[in-house]
Amino acid sequence: MWPTDPTALELNINQKERPLSWKQQTFLADSAMGAPVYRRVKSLLACNLAFRTAGNHNGIKPWLKPAFISKQRLPLPSQSTVLARSYCQHTAQKGLVFRQMFEPISSTYTYLLADCETREAVLIDPVLEEVERDAKLVKELGLRLLYAANTHCHADHITGTGLLKKVVPGCRSIISKDSGAKADITIQEGDRIEFGRFHLEARATPGHTDGCMTFVLNDHSLAFTGDALLIRGCGRTDFQQGSATRLYKSVHEKIFTLPEWCIVYPAHDYKGMTMSTVDEERRLNPRLTKSMEEFVIIMSNLNLPKPTHIDTAVPANLVCGIQGD
Numbered sequence: 001m002w003p004t005d006p007t008a009l010e011l012n013i014n015q016k017e018r019p020l021s022w023k024q025q026t027f028l029a030d031s032a033m034g035a036p037v038y039r040r041v042k043s044l045l046a047c048n049l050a051f052r053t054a055g056n057h058n059g060i061k062p063w064l065k066p067a068f069i070s071k072q073r074l075p076l077p078s079q080s081t082v083l084a085r086s087y088c089q090h091t092a093q094k095g096l097v098f099r100q101m102f103e104p105i106s107s108t109y110t111y112l113l114a115d116c117e118t119r120e121a122v123l124i125d126p127v128l129e130e131v132e133r134d135a136k137l138v139k140e141l142g143l144r145l146l147y148a149a150n151t152h153c154h155a156d157h158i159t160g161t162g163l164l165k166k167v168v169p170g171c172r173s174i175i176s177k178d179s180g181a182k183a184d185i186t187i188q189e190g191d192r193i194e195f196g197r198f199h200l201e202a203r204a205t206p207g208h209t210d211g212c213m214t215f216v217l218n219d220h221s222l223a224f225t226g227d228a229l230l231i232r233g234c235g236r237t238d239f240q241q242g243s244a245t246r247l248y249k250s251v252h253e254k255i256f257t258l259p260e261w262c263i264v265y266p267a268h269d270y271k272g273m274t275m276s277t278v279d280e281e282r283r284l285n286p287r288l289t290k291s292m293e294e295f296v297i298i299m300s301n302l303n304l305p306k307p308t309h310i311d312t313a314v315p316a317n318l319v320c321g322i323q324g325d
């Protein structure tokens with residue numbers, strides 16, 4: 001058991017002096033969840049870990065003996081902060097560069113993934129208005145953008161893939177064959193988008209549109225679900241070949257079968273949320289926890305207005321967002 005006492009201690013463990021094994025770091029990450037001891041990742045590159053405990057350190061495991069102990073009191077971070085830091089640590093351990101970016105007009109998330117060794121990168125669902133931002137970040141991080149991939153043919157914004165190809169030499173666009181859209185590479189169920197030592201597995205998840213894909217990182221720790229599965233919601237099924245029954249099957253067969261700890265990153269969120277997990281959505285999604293029959297009724301009674309930009313966005317997205325290219 002971890003010790004407890006009113007004194008907060010910060011234990012800085014210098015990776016250079018005593019490197020922690022992956023097993024030890026995993027134990028620490030697990031211990032951080034709700035335990036009286038938690039850690040702060042002070043520097044991902046140096047892997048210096050900081051621990052706080054309400055107690056002395058006599059009971060701490062031998063490999064946690066501190067190189068330096070300060071009695072400085074620090075504010076306790078929230079549990080979500082701890083989770084986010086744990087997650088950052090895990091991606092750093094994998095050698096994965098990962099960024100989630102937001103476009104506020106259509107509430108679209110764009111994701112950048114890269115191998116920190118080979119510097120090969122992929123962008124998921126870039127938005128036309130944010131191409132400059134995305135290209136700048138790719139350049140700043142010294143990455144080589146191989147692909148700009150869309151999870152589906154969007155109706156609410158124009159994709160940035162066409163423009164990215166112009167401003168980032170060597171970048172190629174990707175979309176599913178079933179979307180009917182043009183791209184340099186069209187993919188199907190089971191295809192891989194490879195970048196360095198990683199790849200994204202393409203899972204066909206139709207229902208919102210015919211060509212919807214979910215991209216799953218090779219170790220199944222991350223899933224980019226597009227509009228098939230949103231946080232506590234899902235994409236609408238009343239236009240663009242939408243089918244509530246197909247969407248229900250797609251989510252249950254292709255996403256809910258992933259490990260419960262798999263983190264779900266959707267194409268949009270309208271309530272300020274950034275991520276979920278397969279476990280959370282299996283238990284808490286107000287639509288997809290229902291039976292298929294109930295789900296179909298819910299989806300047919302949403303009465304949503306027509307998307308503002310659908311008449312311009314869809315034709316543009318059928319050609320990588322750039323008409324005439």
Ligand SMILES: [Fe+2]
Binds near residue numbers: 155156208227235
């Ligand atoms: Fe969509």
